[in-house]
Amino acid sequence: MTQKRSGVTSTDPGEGTIELSAGGAVVHNRDVIVIVPVKRDAQRRRVLALPKGHLDKGETDEAAASREVAEETGVVAELIDKLGDVEYTYERRGRRRNKRVAFYLFEYRSGSLEDHDHEIEDARWMPLEKAVLELTYAGEREIVRRALSRLSPDR
Secondary structure (H helix, E strand, O other): OOOEOOOOOOOOOOOOOEEEEEEEEEEEOOEEEEEEEOOOOOOOOOOOEOOEEEOOOOOEHHHHHHHHHHHHHOEEEEEEEEEEEEEEEEEEOOEEEEEEEEEEEEEEEEEOHHHOOOOEEEEEEEEHHHHHHHOOOHHHHHHHHHHHHHOOOOO
8 A cells, every 4th residue: 555645845844753755776687877966965975876855745655756766867767666765864954854765676668867857966877786885875775785686586
């Protein structure tokens, strides 16, 4: 059963509020799309990540993941299955924030990575095995491990 959730849009969410986002691992053969957002991390470093973003009001996790994948990568991809959630806390303007990102496995269908949106500095294909080692965030590296496992011929 799909639950509808709306992303937190308040500039000052209350204690215990969870910010909701969704994204995906877009695969083709043994490669996955990785992105470098224009926005840097808290230490102003470049980030190598999977495409993801906030849910719009009334949007399901699946719909948000599909929309964000299309916007941030420029490709058309088919949602295959849920890979899992990544939960973490971060700090913004001196306040701790809780966040949950629902990640899905997508299969590339068509389109060009050159058509990504303005929030993305670079979008490129990377071997899954390399992405497991090079993505910036441990939670996203785990998501790619799960995608790799799902694509294993011995599964």
